[in-house]
Amino acid sequence: MKKIAVYVSFMNDAYRRQIDSAAQSLGFYVDYYNSNTDTEALAARIGDYEVIYGHAAPSQLKNAENLRWLCTDFAGVEPYLDPAVWPRPDCLLSNSSGAYGPSISEHIVMVFLMLLRRMPEYQAALADRQWPYYTPIRSITGSHAVLLGTGDIGRNTARRLKALGASVTGVCRSGRSSEPAFDRVVPTGELDAVLPRADVLIMALPATRETVGILSRKRIALLPSAAFVINVGRGTAIDQDALVEALQSRRLAGAALDVMTPEPLPADHPLWTCPNTILTPHVSGNMSLGLTCDLDVDMFLKDLARYAAGELPENLVDRTRGY
Numbered sequence: 001m002k003k004i005a006v007y008v009s010f011m012n013d014a015y016r017r018q019i020d021s022a023a024q025s026l027g028f029y030v031d032y033y034n035s036n037t038d039t040e041a042l043a044a045r046i047g048d049y050e051v052i053y054g055h056a057a058p059s060q061l062k063n064a065e066n067l068r069w070l071c072t073d074f075a076g077v078e079p080y081l082d083p084a085v086w087p088r089p090d091c092l093l094s095n096s097s098g099a100y101g102p103s104i105s106e107h108i109v110m111v112f113l114m115l116l117r118r119m120p121e122y123q124a125a126l127a128d129r130q131w132p133y134y135t136p137i138r139s140i141t142g143s144h145a146v147l148l149g150t151g152d153i154g155r156n157t158a159r160r161l162k163a164l165g166a167s168v169t170g171v172c173r174s175g176r177s178s179e180p181a182f183d184r185v186v187p188t189g190e191l192d193a194v195l196p197r198a199d200v201l202i203m204a205l206p207a208t209r210e211t212v213g214i215l216s217r218k219r220i221a222l223l224p225s226a227a228f229v230i231n232v233g234r235g236t237a238i239d240q241d242a243l244v245e246a247l248q249s250r251r252l253a254g255a256a257l258d259v260m261t262p263e264p265l266p267a268d269h270p271l272w273t274c275p276n277t278i279l280t281p282h283v284s285g286n287m288s289l290g291l292t293c294d295l296d297v298d299m300f301l302k303d304l305a306r307y308a309a310g311e312l313p314e315n316l317v318d319r320t321r322g323y
């Protein structure tokens with residue numbers, strides 16, 4: 001019987017029942033490994049599996065001689081883009097982009113509201129046992145958001161911001177999106193033209209050659225002084241030194257960064273002390289929200305049915321592009 005290895009950290013009895021039922025009906029047997037504790041156990045048997053669901057270590061994949069498909073439970077796939085990690089060039093790689101939109105978009109709304117309502121300033125004052133009253137505050141209603149990245153996270157964020165009264169411009173490679181919450185969508189080549197009107201620039205980009213440094217020093221200078229920068233994609237997308245300078249000089253109103261370079265951020269890094277800046281340790285997504293886990297398993301099972309039928313996974317990754 002063909003074998004599947006499930007190597008994730010969030011497995012429970014309900015998910016096991018779902019996966020076992022689907023796998024059995026499709027002619028597969030499933031072994032389960034906890035990605036927090038069973039790394040060596042998987043390594044010892046990795047050659048047994050035709051399908052791996054989870055984030056197996058790239059260093060182990062060369063020994064997966066029977067592997068035909070790796071479905072990561074993450075959206076980011078940077079560790080798997082090097083052709084040298086694969087046992088053969090025809091192995092399929094898919095991701096779980098689509099599972100994280102609700103969690104990460106709610107994080108974006110949270111930090112945007114915190115910046116608009118001056119919460120970093122209040123938190124600093126209250127830590128010193130002061131009792132301030134800061135005015136004015138700002139609102140999502142009437143604000144203009146520029147979303148750099150119009151995929152699952154961008155679409156979910158656009159819906160939430162639109163419902164709260166913002167206008168939303170999307171920016172992506174194609175300049176097209178079917179999502180009605182975007183007021184308009186422009187190609188990446190027009191990014192410079194939309195930055196001067198942004199109250200907030202929200203970045204939700206994968207790590208690719210094209211996205212590294214996309215928010216350059218020159219583009220930071222195009223943003224209004226009252227603008228915020230929120231990044232939930234990858235830290236490499238921002239010229240971080242230029243962002244630090246803009247924040248320290250109050251050239252920008254503030255930032256909320258869930259991703260940065262490097263991670264973890266060193267204790268002496270200047271980002272820690274930038275004014276009106278919210279830092280979170282890459283926690284906007286992950287598996288902390290039950291809905292994310294539900295969606296992740298559901299997406300794997302749908303693609304498993306496609307794979308068993310000889311079709312390509314819906315979330316197939318082009319390893320040359322990185323998404």
